[in-house]
Amino acid sequence: MNGHTTELVVFILLFALVSGMGFVASRWRRPTDLASLNEWGLGGRSFGSWITWFLVGGDLYTAYTFVAVPALVWSAGAIGFYALPYTVVVYPLVFLVLARMWSVSHVHGFVTPADFVRARFGSPTLALLIAITGLVATMPYIALQLVGIEAVLKAMGITGHLPIIIAFAILAAYTYQSGLRAPALIAFVKDALIYIVIIAAIIYIPAKLGGWDSIFDAAREKFAASPAPGDGYILNANNQIQYVTLAFGSALALFLYPHSLTGVLASRSRNVIKRNMSALPAYSLVLGLIALLGFMAIAAGTKPVMANGKADNNTIVPMLFDQMFPDWFTGVAYAAIGIGALVPAAIMSIAAANLFTRNIYREYLNKNATDAQEAKVSKIVSLLVKAGAVLCILVLDPQFSIDLQLIGGVIILQTLPSVALGLYTRWFHKGGLIAGWAAGLAAGMWMLYLIPNPANGKLHFGGSAFALSNLGFDTKLTIYPGFVALGVNVLVAVVATLLFRAAKVADGEDATARDEYFADEGDSKVKDLDLTGSH
Template sequence: MLVIVLGTAAGAVGYGRRAAGTASVSEWAVGGRRLGTLIFWFMNAGEVYTTFAVLGISGYAWALGAPAYLAFCSVSLSYALGYWLMPKIWRAGRAHGLITQADFFTARFGAPWLGVVAGLVGIAALVVYVQIQLVSLSLIVQLALGGTLSATAAVVVAALVMLAFVYLAGLRSAAFAAAVKDVLMVVVVVLLSATVAAKVGAASLSDVFRLAERAHPGIGRLPGLDPASPTGPVWLMTSALNVALGNWVFPHLFQVSYAARSGRAIRRNAVWQPLYSLAYFFVILLGFAALTAGTAPGGGNPNAALLQFVTDRYPAWTVGLVAGTGFLLALAPGSVLLLTCGSLFARNVVAPLRKGLDDRRALLLSKVSMIGFAAIAVWLTLGRSESLVTILLYAYSAIGMLAPAVFLAFLWRRTTAIGVLAGIVAGFTALLAPFAKDFWAAHLPDWEPGLLAMAVNLVVVVVVSLVTPRPGERAVAVGLALGADDVAAGGPPEVVAGRA
């Protein structure tokens, strides 16, 4: 495992430093807007296929069974929306020199203060998302060191490793690491799937499902192993839709979209990357196999089910390969999450309050602030035992409060900054207020609360926008990807080199 991690880290750092050339926020945060189809493929997949895809989904299959099918639905829906939305984000970013998601909110709605609000919401959602990577990294650190580290120490070590990696070169290093770990992920999934039947006494892959169903009736049907669980068909549909609508709204995926060389590269990825979701079939299979084999991770932690199964049933070199791959699965996306938090904080929270913050100081502040965000993520992680899927749904519920504004920014010229702010407040109230939680639990117990809060948010944005002054044409032009010259000329959207 150590060879895999150190070799990839060294290659990533070297690649990032050679590509960077000069230390600027644009180069560090959006890769100089030069990621071609292949690198963009791995960068984009690196943000979708993390340790959640392997440890989280296999653990959910081990613990609940059929609810793990959420992975299939959410990925397919996400890319259907991404094919339409991501090129629009890319065009707006290139035409107006946007670097962060909050830049978009500031420009599109003509309100710097809304950029600050969007930046804070985005940071909150990203810090929750970092938890997934820290939980996974800490499990692998404990495995690599033979359990000699406590859970607390392992989480701290995981955060330090993640910070060290992202400090060295930024987005391009993460793209390089994402390419390596994606290849390794395919190798690991194929290797384990090809041998798992023999490890659990099954005659074939399909026989693994048969044995799991025989030992645990209902495992392959919703709501899964627990008949009283709310994870039925309505939960599956609403949760998948909530994930799909919120996915491209995450600030780091905004920056990934900005980083593409062309809109064509984005669309090609959106067409082909749903094929990656086929890997979830084998990941779920491994979770079922672990359950069939009687795997018992420490403390009943579902996130450790696959690691424990591999440790129990496979030789040491396989354990090292799986652990090393899992390390990279967490390291690459986790680094980008922290990088985005730093970019948002420096550029969209501090800079509007401190005029004259130059590029060099903004870059330094961005890097330093990541330490604080990593510390918050560590604090949130300690003493918690939720599954990675549950943590993921928390993160999507939070970022979903920006989703109505993003979609309406491209669809409805009348959307106003005051409407967006009112929607965010109403949405968080519907998501977090005790009276709202009680109401949803009593009347719509099977629905994903994040989607319900997003619907409340949307209605409020529309109503308030109708009664507040419409934004200016220059602001509306951002949603149409018009440059300043286009606005003055009243012509069609003409984007600079690399136009879709």
């Protein structure tokens, strides 16, 4: 902790401030009763444009984004900028589906994407698979928020897991008490801090390093000397397809995550969704600037923290801040990253808890559960989810958690035909969607298994670059496995649907109607939601 006292004091003070806000949030906007998923899990479904913008942005741009994207740029170069086009592309794509999801969810009282699938395709089995898929994909994502906090603590010379456990215990307590209102309120502080830190960084750090020319020259020199075929100051012939498919596949996956939809369903109207999808690309500008921190770290000669004889690349940005900023502002920057972990971790745990409660507990364990019982189960499960995330960090190598999140992206993509395409068409047979889901998962896991990582000696699950040579092509080109797996999924779903239809196999009934996909605030169909019997 030597030399980091000022940073630690500022970090603790800001962390304590947002924790206090988390507890106060239960009284924010005066809910009459938090004992329902509408209130505890979706904030009363009443958030307007500003709150939704901060909530969804705070959910998507996490602490891990803050540390991992520039760390990837620092270590591998241009491929790390894949995050920028994917966040630009994603908003027009989801503009097409999220308004429809909001409408049909508000008519029927859906809380999770699996709720929608259950009603649309009349299949409890398919809904269960979608719910389990969402849970499995979300868990490592929560663990990665801990990786972000841990990177900051390591940069301040703090080792051991006790501070992480304390931070998540506080998070668990105020999320349990306040539900979605807690991250919604904290998101204002989190985003303000991140904007302040990034604007300061792109002005102050280049000035100290001799300008942007010096920064880009240093990056060019480093990657010119790199032997790795996928690394480079600019994209090369080997990684261009990988870059495009990784960006596009990530864009398709982003709003399939349950926590992304949670913020959307908490919005007050379709217009709130539309305005947010138009305004959220402002975060992409900040993300591009965050990525450039990787090149700044190269120019500054920043070294990552060494742990157990290994370099922890996730500490590059915290170490850059420590190297370049005065101590008090480094503390502010560290707090921005730490608080940046709390908002998405809270939303993710709430979304995962809602999935369990609505699509496992209510569907299979207690069909007559009251609103209060649902809320109680969700609160308890949200605690268990956070405990599981902490356990991942305590027991597993953090690098394995990162690999798990990569696997999670491939997994969640397999829900696209049921969730996203299901919002537009009822053509698919429920059996075809199940077959496609299984085939896509099998293909994705097989491809991920074949990817090695020579840098750390891993033979399997070593990254996101699947070599096309594994499919018999004579090339060094690589591709994102999630993109290929999704193609397999859709193809199998189409073929299986045709076969089921030809064999006249009974399909599930669609409990939704066409006009329900266009209902808006004030529409008679959008009623005060009483979720009993909404299945």
